[in-house]
Amino acid sequence: MTVASIPRGTRDFGPDIVRKRNYIIQTIRSTFETYGFEPLETPAMENIETLTGKYGDEGDKLMFKILNNGDIYSKGAQATTNQELINAVSEKALRYDLTIPFARYVAMNRSQLTFPFKRFQIQPVWRADNPQRGRFREFYQCDADVIGSKSLISEMELLSIYSRVFEQLNLQVEIKLNNRKILAGLAELAGIADRMMEMTILLDKLDKIGPEKLHELMLKAAFSNDAIACIEQFLAIKGTNETVLLALKELFKHTEIALRGIDEIETVLKGYQLMQQGDKPNQLAIDLTLARGLNYYTGIIIEVKSAEVAMGSIGGGGRYDDLTGIFGVPDMSGVGISFGLDRIYEVLLELNRFPDTTKNGTKVLFINFGNQAETTALQLVQAIRQETIAAEIYPSNEKIKKQMEYANKKQIPFVVLIGENELQNNQVVIKNMASGEQQTVSIATFIQHIKELFSI
RNA sequence: GUGGGUGUAGCUCAGUUGGUUAGAGCAUCGGUUUGUGGUACCGAGGGUCGAGGGUUCGAGCCCCUUCAUCCACCCCA
Numbered sequence: 001m002t003v004a005s006i007p008r009g010t011r012d013f014g015p016d017i018v019r020k021r022n023y024i025i026q027t028i029r030s031t032f033e034t035y036g037f038e039p040l041e042t043p044a045m046e047n048i049e050t051l052t053g054k055y056g057d058e059g060d061k062l063m064f065k066i067l068n069n070g071d072i073y074s075k076g077a078q079a080t081t082n083q084e085l086i087n088a089v090s091e092k093a094l095r096y097d098l099t100i101p102f103a104r105y106v107a108m109n110r111s112q113l114t115f116p117f118k119r120f121q122i123q124p125v126w127r128a129d130n131p132q133r134g135r136f137r138e139f140y141q142c143d144a145d146v147i148g149s150k151s152l153i154s155e156m157e158l159l160s161i162y163s164r165v166f167e168q169l170n171l172q173v174e175i176k177l178n179n180r181k182i183l184a185g186l187a188e189l190a191g192i193a194d195r196m197m198e199m200t201i202l203l204d205k206l207d208k209i210g211p212e213k214l215h216e217l218m219l220k221a222a223f224s225n226d227a228i229a230c231i232e233q234f235l236a237i238k239g240t241n242e243t244v245l246l247a248l249k250e251l252f253k254h255t256e257i258a259l260r261g262i263d264e265i266e267t268v269l270k271g272y273q274l275m276q277q278g279d280k281p282n283q284l285a286i287d288l289t290l291a292r293g294l295n296y297y298t299g300i301i302i303e304v305k306s307a308e309v310a311m312g313s314i315g316g317g318g319r320y321d322d323l324t325g326i327f328g329v330p331d332m333s334g335v336g337i338s339f340g341l342d343r344i345y346e347v348l349l350e351l352n353r354f355p356d357t358t359k360n361g362t363k364v365l366f367i368n369f370g371n372q373a374e375t376t377a378l379q380l381v382q383a384i385r386q387e388t389i390a391a392e393i394y395p396s397n398e399k400i401k402k403q404m405e406y407a408n409k410k411q412i413p414f415v416v417l418i419g420e421n422e423l424q425n426n427q428v429v430i431k432n433m434a435s436g437e438q439q440t441v442s443i444a445t446f447i448q449h450i451k452e453l454f455s456i
Numbered sequence: 457g458u459g460g461g462u463g464u465a466g467c468u469c470a471g472u473u474g475g476u477u478a479g480a481g482c483a484u485c486g487g488u489u490u491g492u493g494g495u496a497c498c499g500a501g502g503g504u505c506g507a508g509g510g511u512u513c514g515a516g517c518c519c520c521u522u523c524a525u526c527c528a529c530c531c532c533a
Contacts, residue, residue, distance in 0.1 A: 008525070058531055061457085097533090125533085130457090132527060139533065201531090292532095313533065340533030369491085404493035419491060433493070 009129070009137025015361070021140075021345055023358045024169065025122055028142045028339055031165050032120035035157055037144050040119040042101040044126075048086075048093045054100045054326070056295055062127045064094040064137075094126040098143040099296075099323070099336060106147055107327030115148030122341075134311050134343050145336030147323070152264060155300050155319065156271035158337045159284065162304055162315060163276060169344065170353050172307040173314070176287035179265055179300050180318070182248065183291065185258020186234050189251075190227040199223075199231070200291035206235065207289060237288060241269060244286045264300055296320040302337060306347045314343045363390045364450065365407045369419045370397035376443070377418050380428070383447055389454055407433060414453065 006012065013021060045066055052060055065086060068075075072089040079085035095101050098121045106117065122142045131137055144161060146154040159175065166173045183203070187196035198221060206214050211232070218228045237247040245266055252258035265286060272284060292301045299319030306314055317337030324332040348354055364384055366377040377393050384391040394403045400417075407415045417429040417438075428446050430453075431438040441449045 005524090056531095062531080127532075129532070130530095131525095135532070141533065311533095316533070338533070343533055367492085400491050401489080401493070406493085408493040415493080417491075421491085429492095431492075436492090436494085438492085 007137065009131035009135075011136065011138075016359075017345075019358045019360065020348070020354050021341065023354065024341055024344055024348070025140075025142065027168050028165055028341075029120070029122060031161055031168070032142075032144050035118075035144075035161055037118045037120040040102065040105065040121045041123060042095070042098070042105055042121070044094060044124070045092045046095055046101055046104065048091055050104050051093050051096055051100060054296070055096055059096060062129050063096050064126045064128050065090040066092040066094065068092075095123075096127060097125050098123060098141050098338070099145065099320075102143070102145055102147075102336075103323040103334075104327055106332065107324045107329045110324075110329055113148075116146050116151075116154075117148055118144070118146045120144040134346055136342055140341035142339040142341055143336055145334055147332055147334035150333045152267050152271065152300075154335045155264075155268045156275055158317065158335065159268065159272050159302065160275050162302070162337060165339065166304070169348065171344070171347060171351070174305050174307050175284050176290050176303045176305070177265060177268070177284050177300065178287055178290035179261035180297050181261025181264070181299060182252070182258045182288070185252050185255040185261060186231065188257065189234075189255050190223070190230040192223060192227050195221075195223075197295060203231070203235070203289045204291035211235070234288065241284070241286050244288070261299070268300060292316060292318060296323055298322070299335070309347045309350050311343055311347055312340075314340045314347060316340075359411065361390065362392050362410060362412045363454065364392075364414045364416060365403070365410075365412045366391070366393040367400060367403045367415060367417045367419075368394040368397050369417075373418045373420065373423050376423060377416070380416070380418070380443070380446060384450055387447065387451060387456060389450065389456075414450075 048065060051063060055063075068089050068091060075088040076085050079088050102119065102121065106113065120143060122140065124138050124140050126138050129135060129137060144158065146158075159177075162173075162175055180200075183200050184193070184196055187193045187199050190199070192199060202214065202217055202221065205217070209217075215228065215232070218231065223231070234251065237244055237251070239247075245262060248262045249259070252262065269284060287303070290301060290303055292303060297318040298321040301318035302316060303313045304315035305311070315338060317335070319333065319335040321333045322330060323334050324330070364381075366381050368374055368377065374393075374397070381391045381393045394406060404415065411433075413433055415431045415433055417431065422428050422440070426443045427440050428443055429438050429440050430446075430449060439449075
């Protein structure tokens with residue numbers, strides 16, 4: 001016998017959970033479609049060389065590799081390093097995110113596509129990470145990307161999508177904004193342009209570890225005193241978006257790349273305000289420490305966190321100027337965002353914000369009395385379904401008690417009883433399971449009664 | 457990969473300095489009720505105490521190993 005279990009970091013989704021997840025997915029999907037994005041799905045697995053090297057060393061480590069079939073032993077036996085072994089026995093890997101597969105798709109189909117191409121994709125991704133709260137090894141991403149346009153209108157629209165989705169989900173969030181060009185400018189100004197990645201990863205830790213600890217880490221990284229002073233001057237910039245922008249312009253007045261980044265943020269902020277007029281927009285805040293790990297971002301970067309629950313980010317994105325270049329298609333600028341479905345689920349659950357409609361299931365259960373009564377019940381259950389009311393008949397003539405228990409456990413709000421007594425009088429009994437009340441109605445008016453119960 | 461916590465009934469957990477036959481609540485099943493669930497009462501089933509080894513007259517409890525799981529770091533959605 002096999003012990004029933006699933007790999008850690010993976011989950012089964014029971015009926016209640018699927019209904020709640022579908023609610024989130026439908027909210028996101030319909031918003032994507034409203035903004036003109038088209039659906040795309042790609043395979044769970046990609047050729048391993050499509051994915052390796054795209055997410056940094058850490059990403060390569062966390063990628064699930066698929067073992068080749070056949071005789072891998074003799075091929076693997078000749079390997080002298082871990083990497084050689086992987087090359088010898090694996091040529092496929094599970095996708096690590098949706099963006100690189102999307103870039104691959106665009107590169108493969110560029111002649112068929114109409115640009116700018118706007119696609120959304122809602123599929124699971126896999127990472128061989130250590131699971132913990134809000135972190136799984138199989139989880140869903142809900143991505144929307146625009147590729148083939150440099151216009152900042154895309155950024156504005158994607159931010160607007162964030163705002164709209166979280167408003168519809170009744171969640172308060174902080175949408176944080178930064179620009180890789182500003183970070184590049186900072187690295188340049190600090191004289192450590194060659195170590196920008198290292199610097200941004202350190203900056204990203206600031207709100208977690210505090211300025212003193214950050215100072216220590218920068219010393220440890222052997223940044224010069226001048227460089228550290230420059231970075232700390234940068235981090236001291238605080239206030240409203242307007243004052244931050246002003247201070248940035250002053251600090252970077254001779255750093256061209258940063259100025260462009262500042263200008264982009266300013267443009268996007270203005271456009272966003274314009275688009276959100278009339279709505280109560282989620283506030284955008286410039287966060288100069290926002291870095292984001294994925295190293296293909298080149299312009300504006302975005303991150304969303306819950307304002308109500310302590311959780312990692314529940315969404316993120318940014319612009320990448322040359323994503324398809326690695327697949328031989330240069331100069332394709334794209335910008336995208338991603339929703340972390342699983343984390344949004346955890347947040348909604350914790351705040352108890354799922355609407356009652358996610359409890360939907362069967363609305364009416366017909367008790368099975370067997371024989372002639374069963375035949376009548378079968379006809380009536382089908383008639384109810386014609387009205388698109390979810391209904392079912394208990395499949396066998398069990399004790400009434402057992403059938404009632406079934407209705408109770410499935411939280412079915414109404415039960416219909418048609419026994420011999422009712423049959424003789426051409427009547428049925430409708431029982432309200434919440435109140436316990438029951439009414440006897442004629443078969444002729446039964447459908448009408450049911451429709452009234454559901455206000456149809 | 458690093459550090460810490462926890463593994464006892466289907467679930468959540470008690471279990472005294474190491475001492476007889478390992479308990480509770482919930483859940484399940486049966487009954488009070490052969491045409492009525494949810495509430496109440498009565499009863500029943502259910503355990504290799506994660507696994508393996510060791511110490512001991514005796515181990516759920518102590519020691520070692522191992523596995524699983526959770527939390528944190530790294531990194532990330």
